[in-house]
Amino acid sequence: MGMGCTRVVERVLASVGKLSEVSSIFKASLDVSNAGVLWSLPALLSNGLLLHSKDNFSLPKGFYGLTHIFILLAFMALTRIKAIEELRYSPAGELGLLLGLDRIPEVRTLRGKIKHLCEAGQVEQWSSLVSKEWMESSEEPAGTLYVDGHVRVYHGSQTKLPRRYVSRERLCMRGMTDYWVNDQEGRPFFVVSTPFTIGLLEMLRSEIAPRLLKDISSQPTDKELESDPDLARFTLVFDREGYSPEFFNEMWRKWRIACITYNKYPKEDWPVEEFDEQSLKLPNGESITMKIVERGSHIGGKKKGLWVRQIRKLSESGHQTSVISTEFKAKSTDLGLRMFGRWSQENFFKYMTQHFNIDALTSYKPENVNETKQVVNPEYRKIEWEIKSKGAKHGRRMKQFAEMRLNEAPKPDEIEEYERKKGELVEDIARLKKDLEEFKEKRKMTNKHIPFAELPETDRFSQLGTVRKQFTDTIKMIAYRAETAMAGIIRESLGHVDNARSLLREIYTTDADIVPNEKEHTLTVRLHHLTNHLSDKAACALAAHLNETETIYPGTDLRLCYELVSN
Secondary structure, three states: OOOOOHHHHHHHHHOOOOOOOOOOOOOOOEEOOOOOHHHHHHHHHHHHOOOOHHOOOOOOOOOOOOHHHHHHHHHHOOOOOHHHHHHHHOHHHHHHHOOOOOOOOOOOHHHHHHHHHHHHHHHHHHHHHHHHHHHHHHHOOOEEEEEEEEEEEOOOOOOOOOOEEEEOOOEEEEEEHHHHHHOOOEEEEEEEEEEEOHHHHHHHHHHHHHHHHOOOOOOHHHHHHOOOOOOOOEEEOOOHHHHOOOHHHHHHHHHHEEEEEEEEOOOOOOOHHEEEEEEEOOOOOOEEEEEEEEEEEEEOOOOOOEEEEEEEEEEEOOOOEEEEOOOOOHHHHHHHHHHOOOHHHHHHHHHHHHHHHOOOOOOOOEEEOOOEEEEEEEEHHHHHHHHHHHHHHHHHHHHHHHHHHOOOOHHHHHHHHHHHHHHHHHHHHHHHHHHHEEEHHHHHOOEEEEEEEHHOOHHHOOOOOHHHHHHHHHHHHHHHHHHHHHHHHHHHHHOOOHHHHHHHHHHHOOOOOEEEOOOEEEEEEEEEOOOOOHHHHHHHHHHHHHHHHEEEEOOOOOOEEEEEEEO
């Protein structure tokens, strides 16, 4: 029955279908490895770990229940067990003690449970409900949302995914793009994945903005929007990839959504005397000073352009960073902070990649894609390449022709060679010009986008499985948000605020004693001492806050109590 198995009778009953799931029973245990991760349970539950789980998922009769699987996956994320296969080399019995069991599921069993949850459960609906709860509980539910793409590189051979530019590798590589939506502190709301290279603006237009309009509850009413022409429903912040005056116009006129991004064409610098030094406060509480100034600016053409607010920041080197926005109610300093606060989402990508392995492939099974989706026509792409190639050659030949010179006193053979080369260049230039005109005419007759169903067979592709990825990503988002909440509690107790997450990682992997008290209905998690006195002090402050939540361990009547081991 596996290493560490002690609840033999219940396992036998479960194996013959006589037990729906086993209950969590805790026994006094000392020096349990990674038991410090139990300190995260109140934060995990408050961030929706088990929210709507029983409404959208169910497991067949067996030893392990739905609650056990969800809590185990969250604990794996926080203790940095990045793949199910790593459980082969983890103490199954000691990890089982964290769940009130004799041992955790074997790797093959856990894979089967997750497969069943993803195939029989409502993963998309559950993830959407959890995301909606986060937005409703946020301090600014209809405030500012950061949107950016993160490429998940695919090195396999089962399908030829389209190539896209991967900024961190500085290469075009095959993969899928995940578009993440985060708040101002970098906390994620949801992620949308696509194998298509349609770009940020199309994803905002077709997937992200409609979902936000539906999910964000605290939006201004139609009456409020009508009475105040400058009022926006909410604000989207993205990098200069999303710069498009036409798109800004569309978002504002169609949905009253404001946009903030970097100005792609800032033109000449503004006088330095116009900039004022302002003292600003970041969302994490840090105070900074910034020299900024604002003007009204017109971007785009006469027909499709629009007036926007342009805010510029002056750096110490004299460089001016330009930001444009269709948000007309906020202060200029606030708009600058929102744009320059994009580092929070960049930090999120870096941290999630390093610690939560969001780039991992959770399913290798290819799936069919929506054949009605518009994709770039391969024939159009070939014509574009030919135009660029012929245009570059034409430019080089023209430059070569203009730079050809004869000596002041040329010899007859030099004149003959000069005239021959000049003639060859004239012929090349004429031929390249003719080819360019032909390709440009051919481009006019070729559709840039065609439905996926019309792609040639050699250019077709499948997408990687999305359901299991969405399920595991949602668990990881819950774990990240729980860690973020705990970091906010202990940050004030530390000398360096940047050490909060490092301390939490230490807590999650530190040994602890688990002491149940059936009479008082408590479950005490007594953490062993950390590396230094300051860390112990911060842990005590965290324990006091966690005890105030009076969290009940799911599936039991035991109230969780947290403390440090006595000296």
